Amino acid sequence: MDTAAALALGDDALVLSHRLGEWAGHAPVLEEEVALANIALDLLGQARVLLSLVGDEDELAYLREERAFRNLQLVEQPGGDFAHTIARQLYFSGYQYLLYERLAADGGPLSGLAAKAVKEVAYHRDHAEQWTTRLGDGTQESHRRMQRACDALWRYTGEMFRPVEGLGLDAEDWVLLDAAWTARVTEVLTGATLTVPEGPRADAWSAGGGREGLHTEPFGRMLAEMQHLHRSHPGASW
Amino acid sequence: MVSGARAADTRLEAELRRLAGSVSDPELPVLTLEDLGVVRAVHVRGAGRVEVELTPTYTGCPAIETMSADIEQVLHEHGVAEVSVVTVLAPAWSTxxxxxxxxxxxxxxxxxxxxxxxxxxxxxxxxxxxxxxxxxxxxxxxxxxxxxxxxxxxxxxxxxxxxxxxxxx
Structure with a gap:
């Protein structure tokens, strides 16, 4: 298994799982608390499989420094208000669904995991799309916040379609994934009475660099919280 | 004799599979693993050595560890000295x-x-x-x-x- 590819996909799942877990005890309603925790659990399961392919899952999750993580900058962004969390989910689950669907079909080393995970991610995507519709086409306040969240995270979406080495996809494949993603997100946002953001996704002013280990400021704080227990009490169990 | 030994192994594997399948799901104890359809195969790998293929319902399902331990226990109780439970993802489990x-x-x-x-x-x-x-x-x-x-x-x-x-x- 190609290490860079497993780390890229595994770190995406691990980091977003942790970010979603931060909602425990804070979600707007009990059902959402359970939903976000369930999605986090699915992602954690994917992360464990992927990281175990290339090393010890605990060492990789808890003992790497920030620069060694290969996740997208999108997934490390803080939860913000509920709209930010839903926008992050909308962008990421749409990408993850298309990527896993593609990997499941090619019979490569990740096809088993991808075929399984794509069925779980279909529920994540559905959850995000339904909330996007409700918030966008809801009250004035929910519309305003959902639009703000979609705009704020837009600059992180181009990075998702920068080629990852070792997945067996060529440049053309990534272009096709990007086009399919853009079409679907456009349809959902438009249906939710929201405006498709216009900011840069892929040029010099867009965000990106997570795959090379360059991360945004909030990521360091997140890692500190995620890793401190393991680092303070090596080998602890209960 | 080889085919005779193989036939005996096959009968033994079927019996061991029945035993592994009789384990209850830790989160839905009303179901057995057989009911759930998660025991994929049982292989006799030598005298007293058995490998069980288990597939998770969801990739992150935490019950899989308890299921593995319970399968090991029931097979140990029936005289299998060495049990290894391996997790398989493909083909993906479906309801x-x-x-x-x-x-x-x-x-x-x-x-x-x-x-x-x-x-x-x-x-x-x-x-x-x-x-x-x-x-x-x-x-x-x-x-x-x-x-x-x-x-x-x-x-x-x-x-x-x-x-x-x-x-x-």
Missing amino acids: DDITAEGRRKLTEFGIAPPRPHAADGPVSLTLSVRCPHCGSTETELLSRFSSTACKALRRCVSCREPFDHFKEL
């Missing part, structure tokens, strides 16, 4: 792997069983989920996510009881 007996037990337990998938494609939206308490087909979705990864939360419009639905995967 269609739950047996008819499993579906019956779920309903009896108060959990609406998953609807069968169409031959190729997702579950038909016209097929309603039946309330496991009163049998009404007038039920509504409260949340796609419930107490465990594999369930959705619904409410019966007729008897007003909330209930879990083993959602299709």
Whole structure:
């Protein structure tokens, strides 16, 4: 298994799982608390499989420094208000669904995991799309916040379609994934009475660099919280 | 003699598979692993050495570790010295792997069983989920996510009881 590819996909799942877990005890309603925790659990399961392919899952999750993580900058962004969390989910689950669907079909080393995970991610995507519709086409306040969240995270979406080495996809494949993603997100946002953001996704002013280990400021704080227990009490169990 | 030994192994594997399948699901004790359809294969790897292939319902299902330990225990109790349980992801588990007996037990337990998938494609939206308490087909979705990864939360419009639905995967 190609290490860079497993780390890229595994770190995406691990980091977003942790970010979603931060909602425990804070979600707007009990059902959402359970939903976000369930999605986090699915992602954690994917992360464990992927990281175990290339090393010890605990060492990789808890003992790497920030620069060694290969996740997208999108997934490390803080939860913000509920709209930010839903926008992050909308962008990421749409990408993850298309990527896993593609990997499941090619019979490569990740096809088993991808075929399984794509069925779980279909529920994540559905959850995000339904909330996007409700918030966008809801009250004035929910519309305003959902639009703000979609705009704020837009600059992180181009990075998702920068080629990852070792997945067996060529440049053309990534272009096709990007086009399919853009079409679907456009349809959902438009249906939710929201405006498709216009900011840069892929040029010099867009965000990106997570795959090379360059991360945004909030990521360091997140890692500190995620890793401190393991680092303070090596080998602890209960 | 080789084929005779192989036939004996096959009979032994079937018996061991029955034993592994008799283990209860730790989160849904009303179901056995056989009902759930998660025991994929049992291989005799030598004298007193057995390998069991187990597939998770969801990739992150935390019950898989307890299932593995329970399988090891039941096979140890039946004289197998060395048991290894390996997790396999492909082919991916589907709710269609739950047996008819499993579906019956779920309903009896108060959990609406998953609807069968169409031959190729997702579950038909016209097929309603039946309330496991009163049998009404007038039920509504409260949340796609419930107490465990594999369930959705619904409410019966007729008897007003909330209930879990083993959602299709």
